[in-house]
Amino acid sequence: MKQRRTSLKDLADELGVSIATVSRALRNSHEVGDDMKRKVKELAMKLNYRPNPFAQSLRKEAPRVIGVIVPNLVTHYYAAVLDGIEDFASRAGYSVISANSHESCEMEKRAIDNFISMHVEGIIACLAQDTVDYTHFEQLYEMGIPVVFFARTCLPEKFSQVVGNGDEAAQIATCHLIETGSKRIAFVGGPNHLDMVRRRKHGYLEALRQKGLPIERDLVICDKIDFDVARQATIKLLQNENRPDAILAFNDIVTYAAFDAIKECGLSIPDDVAIIGFTDGDSAAFVTPKLSAIMDQAHVQGNKSCELLMRNINGDQTIYKEIVPMILKIRESSEKH
Template sequence: MEKQHRTSLKDLARELGVSIATVSRALRESPEIGKEMQVRVKALAKQLNYRPNPFAQSLRREAPRVIGVVVPNIVAHYYASVLEGIEDFAAREGYSVISANSHENHIIETRVIDNFINMHVEGIIACLAQDTEDYAHFQEINNMGIPLVFFARTCLPDIFSTVTANGDEAAQEATQHLIDTGSRRIAFIGGPNHLDMVRRRKHGYLEALRINGIPIDRTLVSCQRIDYEMARNNVIEILKRPDRPDAIIAFNDIITYASFDAIRNVGLDIPSDVALIGFTDAEYDRFMTPRLSVIKDQAHETGALSCKLLLKNIKGDKHIYHEVVPMILQINESSVKNK
C-alpha cells in the first residue's frame, strides 16, 4: 500500500488554486473570506484528512522537534526507566518528548495516537496496552507515513521496527535454575495470551520443562489480566490446592509482587515451600526478605535504542529493524530451596 503523507495547507491551496493564506483564513472562518470559499476549503480538508498543526501557528520559523511516546502504565518502574532512556537519547539529538499513559486501555491508546497525529509529532514510540487486539490506529500511522517504533509489546512487525527483550531465553534460564535447585511443580503466572511478550516468556518456561522431561501441567499456567489484585487472588487460589506449585515464575513486576504477597498470605515460606523468580527491573528486591531473584530488563537501554531507531526512520532510513536487548538473571534468596 502506498503511504499517504500528512496533508498540509500547501496541499489544500494547490488543489483549490488559491494561496496558502486564503486557505488558512477560510479554515479560521475569517470574515475576509467568503462563505462559499470557506465551505469549499473545509470540504476538501475533510476529504484529504487535513489536521491542523498547533505548533506551526506560533512557531513557524523554529518548529519544535517533538516525538510522542505512549506507554501502558507510566508509574511502573519499567516504563519510567524506558521513558528516561528515550528522553536522554532524544535530548542529545535535539528532540523533545511528549509522553502519554494509555492506562492499559485500547480506547485511550487510540485517542492518544490521534492526539499525537494532531500535534504533528515527527514520530511515535509505543508499547501496546494489554487489551489492544485491533491495530487499525497503527495501520493509519503507517498509511500516513509517520515513523513509529514499538518496544516490549509489539505488533505488525512486517511494517514497524521493534525493540524487544529475549524473554524466551531468560524464562528458560530462570526455569532451569528452579529445576536445578530442587523445584519440580513450577507455575507460570502471566498476562493476556495475545501479547507477544507473554507468548515469548511462556514459551521459554515450557521449553525448559520439556528439555528436563517434566510433564506440563496446564493448571499451573495462568495467563490473565495484568492487575495486582487479580494476580494476588489467582495465586492464593492456586496455592491452596493440594497439588500446589513449589515454585512460581512471575511475568512482570506487578505479578511478581502480587505473587510474593500471596505466598505470605497463605502462610507459606519463600523459598522452602514456594520458590519465586520475577521479571522486574525495579530495585525493590533489595528491601524484601528473602531478597527476590529477578530477571532484569535493561529498560533504559531499551528506551535509548527505541529512540535511536525512530530518529533513523525520521531521517530517512526506511529499513525495518528488530532489535533484541538481553535480559539479566540475578539470583538472590527467593529461588534457591534449602536442600
C-alpha cells in the same frame, strides 16, 4: 505508497486558491466568503488535514518532538524505558511527550490522535494489553509517520521493534528453579495475545521439556495484567491440594502480586514456594527475602528504541528487530534450602 500528512499548500492547490485563503477559511476569517469556508473545511476533512499547533505558535520553526505511549507509567519498567528514550532524544535535539494508555486500547487510540494533531515527528509505543486491532497503527504507516515498538509489539512487517530475549531468559530462570529443588513450577502471565507473554511462556515450557517435567495446564495462568487479578489467581493456585512449589512471574506487577499472595497464604519463600519475577526495580533487593529477578535492561531498551526512531525519521526505511539481552539476578527467593 505511503501518504504524507496533508498541508495547507495541498488544500490550496486542490482548490486553486492561495495558502492564505485556505488559512483564513480554516480560522473563519470574515475575509473569506461562506462558500469558500465550506469548501475548504470539507476538503480538509476529506484529506484528514490536521493543523500544527507548534508551527502556528512559533510560526518560523516548530520544535522537534516525538511521542511515547506506555501502558502503565507508574511501574519502574516503563519509567526506566521512558528515561532511556528521553536520554537519547535530548542528545538528538528532540523533546519527548509521553502518554499513558492505562492498558486501554481506546486511550491508546486517543493518544495517537493527539500526537497526529500535534505533528510529532515519530512515535514509540508499547501496546496496551487489550489492543487486538491494529488499525490505528496501520493509519500511522499509511501517513508515513515513523513508529517503533518496544516490549509488546505488532505489525513486524511494517515497524521496527525492540524486545528483550524473554524466551531465553524465562527458560534459564525456570531451569534454575528446577536445578535448585523446585518440581512444580507455575507460570503467572498476562493475556495470551501479547507477543511478550507468548515469548516468556514459551521459554518456561521449553525448560520443562528440557528437564523432563510434565506440562500441567492448571499451573499456567494467563490473565489480565493487574495486581489484584494476579494476586487472587496466585492465592487460588496456592490453595490447591497439589499446589506449585515455585512461580515464574511475567512482569513487575504480577511478580509483586504473587510475592504478596505467597505471604498471605502463610507460606515460606523459597522453601515452600520459590519465586523469580521479571522486574528491573531496585525494590527487588529490599523485600524480604530478597527477590531473584530477570532484569529487562529497560533503560537500554528505551535508548535503542529512540535510536531506531531517529534512523527512521532521518530517512532509513529498514525495518529492524533489536533484541536486548536480559540479566538473571539470583538473590534469596529462588533457591530452596
